[in-house]
Structure formats: C-alpha cells, structure tokens
Amino acid sequence: RARAIRQAEPRIAQAILAAVVECPLPEIDRELTRLLAEGADMPSLLCALSRAERMRKNAPAELGELVRRGGPAAGAAAAMLADPNACRSILRGRDAPAQRMLLACARMIRTPLAAEDVAALWRPGDKLTVLACERYLESADSPEARKAVWSRHPGRPPVLGARLSFAPASDFFRGYD
Numbered sequence: 001r002a003r004a005i006r007q008a009e010p011r012i013a014q015a016i017l018a019a020v021v022e023c024p025l026p027e028i029d030r031e032l033t034r035l036l037a038e039g040a041d042m043p044s045l046l047c048a049l050s051r052a053e054r055m056r057k058n059a060p061a062e063l064g065e066l067v068r069r070g071g072p073a074a075g076a077a078a079a080m081l082a083d084p085n086a087c088r089s090i091l092r093g094r095d096a097p098a099q100r101m102l103l104a105c106a107r108m109i110r111t112p113l114a115a116e117d118v119a120a121l122w123r124p125g126d127k128l129t130v131l132a133c134e135r136y137l138e139s140a141d142s143p144e145a146r147k148a149v150w151s152r153h154p155g156r157p158p159v160l161g162a163r164l165s166f167a168p169a170s171d172f173f174r175g176y177d
Contacts, residue, residue, distance in 0.1 A: 014043075021050050026058035033062040036073045045076060045105075052080040052109045075101025079111045091117040096129055103132035107139045115144035122152070 020028055032040070032048040032055065040048065048055060055063060066077035067086045075098040078086040087106070090098045091113065099121060106113050115137060122133040134152070137145040 021047055024054070026054075029055045029058035030062055033059045033066065033077075036076055037066055037069070039073070040076075048076065048080065049105055049109050052082070052111075055080045056082065070095045070098055072097045072101040074098040075103070076105045078102050079105035079109060082111045084112075084114075087111065087113055088117055091121060096126065100128055100132045103129075103136040107136045113140070115140065115142055115148055118145075119148035122148070 020032075029048075029051060032044065032051065035044045036048060060081065063077040063081050064086075066073045067081065067083075067090070068074070074095065075090060078090050078098075079102055087102060090102050093099070103113070103118065103121075105111070113136065118133050118136055118140075121129055124130070134149065137149045
C-alpha cells in the first residue's frame, strides 16, 4: 500500500513503512519477499533489510527462491539469509547486479562475506562493482579487508570501519518524501 500512495501521500506512505518495520507478523516478511521479487523500491528494500532476522526466520524458502532466480533480489535475499554458501555462490558467479546488491546489503546489515571473494571482484572497468567492493571491505574492517583496501590505495590508506548499526527508521524513513 505504501508504494501505491507514495506520490500522492508521501507522509502516510512513510508512516506505513515505519509501522511495518516494527510489526512481528510473518505475513509481512512474506509480502516483503514478494516485493523484492517484483523489484522493490528503496523504502521497501530498507524495510526488508531492517527485518533481516525476522525475514530469515519467517520466509527462508521464499528468500532461497529469490537467490536461485538471480538478479538484484538474489543479492538482497542472500544477505538477509546470511548463508555463506549462497553468498559465496553469488560472489563467485557472473551475476553482477546480484553481486552489487549483495555487497551493498551485506554492508548495511553486517552479513559477513569472505574478503578474498569480495576482493576478487575488484576489477577495473566495472565502476559500480569496484565501488561496492571497496565500500564493503572498508566497512568490514577485518585484517584481510584492510589488506585488500590498502593495496588499492598505496601511500594513502583510507579510514576504515562502519557505523555501529543499521537504523533505517532513524536515518531513512523520517526524511523520505
């Protein structure tokens, strides 16, 4: 419903999404999975990511199906499932949109990814994937991630680390119009 009224009633759409984030009903998780399959908009994706633990519990089969389908939704679903095999399969595959979405979502919700798999994607020519790899590795800030990032910035290593938590309710929903 929020998506349908976003243009005409942005504040009401925002309130709906804020309420959905807090609702414990499993039906919400299955509906969010359906929206991801259809190409969810940013607010719906952020809502799903903020419910990753519930999504993993209430819609694992649906998320698994999204991973198998490929595309951006596969990356988001793999990050929410936090399944190392699904994540590794995407990172080692050829589905660039799924890889970029996995990196972005994993960064936001702190899904651990193997730094060597992420660094292997860091190839010149694909600016979006390069940016996604760098941002994920900067955020992960493990010894392996630091080594990969610093090797790309000799003589001027960037500041690494991430915010303490992913908080879309405070960061995103309030300012969405």
